[in-house]
Amino acid sequence: xxxxxxxxxxxxxxxxxxxxxxxxxxxxxxxxxxxxxxxxxxxxxxxxxxxxxxxxxxxxxxxxxxxxxxxxxxxxxxxxxxxxxxxxxxxxxxxxxxxxxxxxxxxxxxxx
Amino acid sequence: xxxxxxxxxxxxxxxxxxxxxxxxxxxxxxxxxxxxxxxxxxxxxxxxxxxxxxxxxxxxxxxxxxxxxxxxxxxxxxxxxxxxxxxxxxxxxxxxxxxxxxxxxxxxxxxx
Numbered sequence: 422x423x424x425x426x427x428x429x430x431x432x433x434x435x436x437x438x439x440x441x442x443x444x445x446x447x448x449x450x451x452x453x454x455x456x457x458x459x460x461x462x463x464x465x466x467x468x469x470x471x472x473x474x475x476x477x478x479x480x481x482x483x484x485x486x487x488x489x490x491x492x493x494x495x496x497x498x499x500x501x502x503x504x505x506x507x508x509x510x511x512x513x514x515x516x517x518x519x520x521x522x523x524x525x526x527x528x529x530x531x532x533x
Numbered sequence: 534x535x536x537x538x539x540x541x542x543x544x545x546x547x548x549x550x551x552x553x554x555x556x557x558x559x560x561x562x563x564x565x566x567x568x569x570x571x572x573x574x575x576x577x578x579x580x581x582x583x584x585x586x587x588x589x590x591x592x593x594x595x596x597x598x599x600x601x602x603x604x605x606x607x608x609x610x611x612x613x614x615x616x617x618x619x620x621x622x623x624x625x626x627x628x629x630x631x632x633x634x635x636x637x638x639x640x641x642x643x644x645x
Contacts, residue, residue, distance in 0.1 A: 429573070455633065464625055464636035465576070467534070509576070520566070520591070521634060523575040
């Protein structure tokens with residue numbers, strides 16, 4: 422079993438839809454959770470960074486962490502064609518010099 | 534966030550040769566990391582580049598194959614040695630934990 426599981430998609434939605442992207446994990450020591458967006462032929466771009474359980478909102482993006490279920494989500498409101506990309510979740514046990522463990526990424530396609 | 538310049542952006546190399554990838558950051562950072570991203574797979578940490586000392590390699594990666602240098606707090610290189618087609622991948626430089634963990638745009642390597 423992988424430490425981090427993420428549905429590879431693709432997930433296809435119409436413009437304006439609410440998108441839900443999810444990851445599950447098995448290591449209960451993970452406390453720091455990140456979401457990255459990666460456009461084709463580009464490096465991953467950090468979108469959201471959260472600690473422990475709860476919600477964090479930034480513009481159209483909301484990150485949600487449920488540590489009891491070992492489940493994290495990224496919601497995108499009013500999705501735009503420019504949101505079409507691969508979304509990777511990543512997590513770490515500490516903020517220190519621990520390596521990040523990544524999901525395989527979910528490819529999102531937003532059609533006009 | 535830190536701005537990372539990674540060179541080359543892509544290369545096609547003959548098997549048995551070596552390629553050195555450069556990572557330059559616009560500000561001093563504590564940690565620099567090298568990742569590999571193979572098609573359809575999650576990012577895999579190769580090593581942590583330590584300033585003034587040997588790099589710390591992850592399981593499955595060895596210094597003879599992936600020698601790393603980090604002469605100062607803004608620059609690092611990764612060499613892929615004695616390449617084979619299995620080394621064809623995207624290689625990514627990352628820095629952190631300041632500004633979260635930020636990635637360069639990657640080097641797309643094809644070995645023929």
